[in-house]
Amino acid sequence: MVITGAEIVIRSLQEEKVDYLFGYPGGAVLYIYDELFKQDKVRHVLVRHEQAAIHAADGYARSTEKVGVALVTSGPGATNAVTGIATAYCDSIPMVIISGQVPSSAIGQDAFQEVDTVGITRPCVKHNFLVRDVRDIAPTIKKAFFLAKSGRPGPVLVDIPKDITAQKCEFEYPQTVAMRSYSPVVKGHHGQIKKALQLLLEAKRPMVYAGGGVVLGDAADKLTSLVRKLGFPCTNTLMGLGAYPATDRQFVGMLGMHGNYEANMGMHYCDVLLAVGARFDDRVIGSPAHFASEPRKIIHIDIDPSSISKRVKVDVPIVGDVGEVLGELLALLDSTSARPDQEALGDWWKQVEEWRRRDCLKFNQGTDVIKPQYVVQKLWEVTGGDAFVTSDVGQHQMWAAQYYKFDKPRRWVNSGGLGTMGFGLPAAMGVQLAHPGSPVACITGEGSVQMNIQELSTCKQFRLPIKVILLNNGYLGMVRQWQELFHGNRYSESYMDALPDFAKLAEAYGHVALRVQKPGDVEDALREAFKRKNDLVFLDFQVDPTENVYPMVQGGKGLTDMILSAEDL
Amino acid sequence: MVSKQKTHMRHVISLLIENESGALSRVSGLFSARGYNIESLTVAPTEDASLSRMTIVTSGSDDIVEQITKQLNKLVEVVKVVDLSESAHIERELMLVKVRATGKDREEMRRMADIFRGRIIDVTDTSYIIELTGTQAKLDSFVGAIDAGLILETVRSGICGVGRGDRVLKV
Numbered sequence: 001m002v003i004t005g006a007e008i009v010i011r012s013l014q015e016e017k018v019d020y021l022f023g024y025p026g027g028a029v030l031y032i033y034d035e036l037f038k039q040d041k042v043r044h045v046l047v048r049h050e051q052a053a054i055h056a057a058d059g060y061a062r063s064t065e066k067v068g069v070a071l072v073t074s075g076p077g078a079t080n081a082v083t084g085i086a087t088a089y090c091d092s093i094p095m096v097i098i099s100g101q102v103p104s105s106a107i108g109q110d111a112f113q114e115v116d117t118v119g120i121t122r123p124c125v126k127h128n129f130l131v132r133d134v135r136d137i138a139p140t141i142k143k144a145f146f147l148a149k150s151g152r153p154g155p156v157l158v159d160i161p162k163d164i165t166a167q168k169c170e171f172e173y174p175q176t177v178a179m180r181s182y183s184p185v186v187k188g189h190h191g192q193i194k195k196a197l198q199l200l201l202e203a204k205r206p207m208v209y210a211g212g213g214v215v216l217g218d219a220a221d222k223l224t225s226l227v228r229k230l231g232f233p234c235t236n237t238l239m240g241l242g243a244y245p246a247t248d249r250q251f252v253g254m255l256g257m258h259g260n261y262e263a264n265m266g267m268h269y270c271d272v273l274l275a276v277g278a279r280f281d282d283r284v285i286g287s288p289a290h291f292a293s294e295p296r297k298i299i300h301i302d303i304d305p306s307s308i309s310k311r312v313k314v315d316v317p318i319v320g321d322v323g324e325v326l327g328e329l330l331a332l333l334d335s336t337s338a339r340p341d342q343e344a345l346g347d348w349w350k351q352v353e354e355w356r357r358r359d360c361l362k363f364n365q366g367t368d369v370i371k372p373q374y375v376v377q378k379l380w381e382v383t384g385g386d387a388f389v390t391s392d393v394g395q396h397q398m399w400a401a402q403y404y405k406f407d408k409p410r411r412w413v414n415s416g417g418l419g420t421m422g423f424g425l426p427a428a429m430g431v432q433l434a435h436p437g438s439p440v441a442c443i444t445g446e447g448s449v450q451m452n453i454q455e456l457s458t459c460k461q462f463r464l465p466i467k468v469i470l471l472n473n474g475y476l477g478m479v480r481q482w483q484e485l486f487h488g489n490r491y492s493e494s495y496m497d498a499l500p501d502f503a504k505l506a507e508a509y510g511h512v513a514l515r516v517q518k519p520g521d522v523e524d525a526l527r528e529a530f531k532r533k534n535d536l537v538f539l540d541f542q543v544d545p546t547e548n549v550y551p552m553v554q555g556g557k558g559l560t561d562m563i564l565s566a567e568d569l
Numbered sequence: 570m571v572s573k574q575k576t577h578m579r580h581v582i583s584l585l586i587e588n589e590s591g592a593l594s595r596v597s598g599l600f601s602a603r604g605y606n607i608e609s610l611t612v613a614p615t616e617d618a619s620l621s622r623m624t625i626v627t628s629g630s631d632d633i634v635e636q637i638t639k640q641l642n643k644l645v646e647v648v649k650v651v652d653l654s655e656s657a658h659i660e661r662e663l664m665l666v667k668v669r670a671t672g673k674d675r676e677e678m679r680r681m682a683d684i685f686r687g688r689i690i691d692v693t694d695t696s697y698i699i700e701l702t703g704t705q706a707k708l709d710s711f712v713g714a715i716d717a718g719l720i721l722e723t724v725r726s727g728i729c730g731v732g733r734g735d736r737v738l739k740v
Contacts, residue, residue, distance in 0.1 A: 118591060123602050127645040130591070147645060180740060181587055181648040306639035309632070 005134040005165040006031035009098065012141040014041045015173040018069050020060060020433050021045065022053040026073025027113060028100025031165040045433065045462060048454040050077050052426035054084020054097065055452070059427030060434045061093050062413045063388055065218055067148050068095040068430065074102055075113030078159075079120065083420060085155050086124035090417025091239060092216055094153035096144045103163040104132065117159045126154030134167040139174050146177040151184025152304040153216055184303065188320030188328060196274070196299040196316045197332050203272035204344035205351075206232040209255065212239030212416065213277015213302060219323035220244070220409040223276060226330055231345060233352050235263040237278050238401055239416040246405035247385070252352060253361075256284040257553050258398045262355035264551075264559040268294055269351075275300045277322045280312040281417075282555070288312055290558030301325045360551045360564050361402055370519050372396065372471040372543040375526075376403035379441060379469060382526040387439040388431045390414065392424035392448030395477035398549045400443040422451025425468065429455060432464045439467065439530055446472045446499055456509035459536050467529045468538040470502055473545040481548045485569070506538035513538040579608070579628045581653040581660060581730045582638065583738055587646040588614050588621045595644050596623065605629065605637055609662075609727030620648065620740065624730045648740055657733040663700070663726040664708045665690075669719045670697045678715070685711045696721060 003011070009032050013021065022045045025033045036044050047053040050072045057068030068088075072081045078099045088095050102111040118130045127147050129140050137160065144156040200206065208230075214223050220243045227234045227250055234244045235255040244251050253260030255267050267273070267285070273296055278284070285291040288311050300307075300314040301322050308317045318325055363373045376399050379387070389404055390413040391397040397414055406412045413431055415423040428442040449470060459466060479494040506513035512535045516525045522541065529537035552563045563569065586592045593612055600607050608626040615622045627637060634652065641650045653660075670678045671694075682689055682699045685707065691698035701711055705728060712723065732738065 119594070122591070122595060122598055179645070182645050304643070306636060306643050310636060 001171055002168050003171050004031065004035070004168050005137050005160070006035045008134070008137045008169075008171050009141070009160070009165065010035040010039060010042060011171060012138050012173055013069065014039070016067070016141070016145050018042050020430075021069050021071055022047060022056040022060075022430065023071030024050050024053055024073065024077060026077050026100065028074035028077075028102060028162045029071060029165075031162065032071065032098070032100070044071075045429070045458070047426065047458050049452065050080035051084045051422065052429070052452050052455045052458065054081050054095070055087065055420075055423050055426035056430035056433075057095055057097075058084065058088045058093050059390060059413050059430030061088075061095055061430070062427070063410050063431040064434045066434075067145055068093065069098075070095065071098045073100045073113065074117065075115050077113075078115060078117040082120060082124065085121055085157065087415050087418045087420040087423060088155040089124045089126070091212060091415065092153050093155065094148040095155040096141070096148050097155060097157045099157060099159045100165075101130070101159045101161040104161045105163070107161065117157070121157050124155075125157050126152075128157040128159065130159045131161070131164055134164050134169045137164070138171060142174045143177050143179065147182070151182075185305075185319050186321045186324055188301065188318040188325035190328070192316055192318045193325060193328050194332065196318060197329055197336075199272050199297050199299060199316060200230060200274060201338050201340055203232075203340055205269060205271040205348045206230070206274070206340065206345070207266045207270035207272075208232050208234040208244075208274045208276070209237070209267060209278055210234065210240045210243045210276045211237040211278025213322050214240055214243035215277075215409040217277060217303070217322040218409070219277070219326050222323055222326035222330060226326055226333070229330070229333060230340060232274075232340075233266055233349070235259070235267060237284055237416075238414070240278060241401060241412045242406035242409040245407040247407055252356065254401055255559075257286070257555070258402065258549050258551065259553075261358045261360035261551055261562060261564060262352055264553065264562060265355045266352055268559045271296050273298045275302075275314075276326065277302060279307045279310065285312065286553050286555075286557050286559050286561070290561075293558075358564065365519055367519060369544045370516070370522060370541055372399050372473065372541070372547055373403050374519065375469065375471060375522055375541050375543065376400055376443065378523050378526055379443070380404045382523065382530060383439050383441065387411070387441050388413065388428075388435060390424045390428040390431060390440070390442045392444045392451075393419045393421045394445050394448060395473075395481065395547075395549050396443050396445045396448075396471040398478075399471070421448040423448075425449060425452050425455045425466070428466045429458060429462070429464050432466055433462070440465075441467045441469050443469045443471065445477060446470060446474065446502070447476045447496065449502075453505070456506060456511060456536070456538075460510045463534070464536060465532070465534050466536050468506070468536070470538065470540045471543050472499075472502065472540050473543050473547065474499065475545055477547075478549070484548070485563075486554070502538060502540040506536075511536040511538055513540065515540040515542065517542045577628045577630060578634070579626065579654070580634050581658065581728060582625045582627060582641070582650065583653050583730050583732075584623050584625070584641060584650045585615070585620050585648040585738060585740065586623060586644075587648065588619050589646055592621065592646050595646065596625070596641070599640055599644065600627075603636075603640065605633065611727040611729055617740070622738070624728050626728050649738060651732070651738055653730045653732055656736065658730055658736070659733060660704055660728050660730045661702055662705055662708055662728050663702050664711075664723060666699045666701065666712070666723045667721040668697050668699065668715065669695060669721060671695050674716070674719055678719070681711070681715050685714075687711070
C-alpha cells in the first residue's frame with residue numbers, strides 16, 4: 001500500500017501501540033497533524049509549551065513500563081523541547097521525540113523556523129536521526145523505539161523534513177531491528193556473579209545501595225527478595241525511591257547530600273557494598289576521595305559499562321540487565337545453604353539502629369506556621385502511601401523524597417539528574433493520563449511551578465484531576481538555604497516579590513483552589529482535595545519561609561560530614 | 570606537572586563506525602563534552618564503504634582512557650573500538666612540507682629529503698614540496714633538521730594506526 005510519509009509516521013506509532021502523543025503543531029509538522037486528525041488510535045495531548053510535551057511524555061514513561069512519545073515542530077518547537085529531552089537523558093528515560101524539519105531543499109538555507117535539531121540535541125539524546133528518504137521513516141521509527149527502551153534507556157529523536165512527510169512510498173512496518181553496531185549486554189557474567197555472591201556471604205557490615213536502574217529495569221521485586229533473604233540494610237538513591245519498600249525495617253532511607261544519617265554512615269562504613277543500577281554520582285557520595293578513604297569491597301551491577309569504575313573503583317563489576325543479574329544472584333543464593341555470619345550481621349544492625357536513633361528527619365510542627373515536612377507527611381497519610389507523586393526541583397523535592405515513603409517503584413517521578421524546575425506539573429499530566437483512576441500529586445514550589453504554570457490550561461482541557469501541592473515559602477528555597485549557610489545570609493535574587501495569588505490563578509484556569517495557612521487545616525485540606533476525584537485541586541500551602549532541608553552534606557565534602565540540623569551550625 | 574605527565578600516557582585508539590553523516594561529530598562532540606584530549610583524529614571510509622575507520626590519538630590516565638573507550642563504545646553508530654597502544658602496532662603519518670629552495674639550499678633540501686626517505690613531488694624555481702611518511706617522531710625530527718627559516722608551510726595528516734600481525738579490526 002502506497003501512503004504518504006505523514007501517514008507512515010502515524011501508522012508506525014500505531015504499530016508501536018502508542019496511546020498518547022504529547023505535542024504542539026506547527027508548519028513543519030502540518031502533514032503529520034493532518035493524518036493524526038484522520039484516526040483515533042493515537043490520542044494527541046495538546047500542551048501549552050513544547051517543554052511540557054516532553055516532560056509529560058517523560059512522566060508517562062516513568063510511571064509505566066512504556067516509551068513516552070512527543071511530537072514538535074521545527075525551529076523553536078525543537079529548541080523548546082531540548083530542556084525536556086536533556087531531563088529525560090540524564091535520568092535514562094525511554095522516549096521517542098519526533099520533530100518536524102524544514103523541507104529538504106531548504107536545509108542549510110537559514111530557512112524560517114530552521115535549526116540544526118540533530119546537532120543541537122546530539123549531546124542530550126541516546127541517539128538521533130535525520131530522515132532523508134520517505135522509505136526510511138518506518139525503519140527509523142522502529143529503530144528509535146528499540147534504542148529508546150533497550151540497554152540503558154534514553155530519549156531518541158527522529159527529525160523529519162516536511163517534504164518527506166508529503167512524499168509517498170509503500171508502507172510495511174519492520175518486525176525486527178538489526179544493528180551491527182548496537183547490542184547491549186543483557187545477561188551478566190556468571191563467574192562475576194558467583195564472585196559477588198561469595199563476597200556478600202562473607203560480609204560483616206554489608207550495605208545494599210540501589211538506584212534508578214532498578215526502577216527502570218523493573219527489578220524492584222527481585223531486589224526486595226534478595227535484600228530480605230540476605231537480611232542486609234538497604235538504601236535507595238533519589239532516583240531509586242520505591243525500588244525497596246520505604247516502610248520496611250531493612251530500609252535505611254535515601255542516601256546522599258540530603259540523605260538519612262543511618263544511610264550515609266552505613267554507606268561509608270560498610271565492608272561490602274552491593275551497588276545496583278546506581279552510579280555513585282556527586283550528590284550521592286560527595287567527595288570520591290573521602291569515600292575511598294574507608295576500605296570496602298564494591299560489587300557494581302549496571303547495564304552501562306561506562307557507569308562502572310567511573311567515579312569509584314569497583315572490585316566486582318557486573319555488566320548486564322539488573323533484573324537478569326539479580327535473578328541469577330537469587331537463584332545462586334537459593335542453591336546454597338551458606339548464609340552471612342549472623343553474629344556479625346547482628347552487631348552491624350545494632351550499629352545501624354544506633355545511627356537510626358538519631359532520628360535525623362525529626363522536625364517540630366508547632367502551632368503557628370506550617371512546616372513543609374508536615375504537609376508531605378500528611379499527604380503520605382491521607383493517600384495511604386499509594387499516590388503517584390511528581391515533584392519539581394528544590395527544597396520541596398527533597399522533603400517529598402524524605403517524607404513520602406514510597407513502597408512501590410514508578411510512584412516517584414522527579415528530575416534527578418538534570419534538576420529541571422518546571423518538570424513536576426507537566427510530568428503529572430503524563431502520569432495521570434497513564435493512570436486515569438489513580439491519585440496523582442504534584443509537590444512543587446512557587447518558583448518551580450511558575451516555570452510551566454501554563455499547563456493548568458492543558459489539565460483543564462484534558463480533565464486531569466491532579467492535586468497540586470504547592471509548598472509556598474516565598475523564596476527560591478534551596479538557593480536561599482545555600483546563601484544562608486555558605487554566603488553569609490546574602491539572599492541575592494532568591495526572594496520573589498509580587499507572587500500571584502495562586503488560588504485565584506488556578507481558579508482563573510477553571511480549577512478548584514485553596515490557600516492553606518494554619519497547621520490545623522493541612523489535613524482537612526488534603527482530604528477534601530483527594531475527595532474531589534474529578535477536579536484538579538490546587539492547594540497553596542503557606543509554609544515556614546525559614547525552614548531548611550536537613551540532613552545535609554555540603555557539596556564536595558565526605559558522606560560522614562553531615563549537618564543534621566540548624567543546631568549543628 | 571611532572572606527576573601529571575607521568576600518568577598521562579599517549580594512546581592510539583582505532584575504531585570502526587557506520588559511515589553516516591554526523592558520525593564524526595558524534596565522536597568529536599563526545600571528546601569536547603567530556604573534556605578529553607584529541608591530539609589528532611583521522612577518518613576515511615574502509616574497503617567496505619558502509620564503514621569508516623578512525624584513528625584517534627589521545628592522552629590521559631588509565632582511568633580516563635578506559636572511560637574514553639567505554640564512552641566511544643556507547644555511541645550507537647560505533648561498531649568496534651580498540652586501544653592500539655595496548656600491544657604491538659604500526660603508526661604512520663603523512664606530511665607535506667613546502668620549503669624555499671634557492672641557490673645552495675636547493676641541493677641541501679634534496680639531500681635532506683633523501684636522508685629521511687622523503688620525495689620531492691613539486692618543483693618550482695624557488696620551492697620544493699617534500700612528501701614524507703613515517704612515525705610522528707620521524708616527521709618531527711625532519712622538521713627539526715631542516716633550516717626553520719626555509720619552511721614555507723607544513724601540513725600533516727594525523728596518525729593512521731593498525732595492529733601488527735593477527736590483530737585485525739574488522740566487523
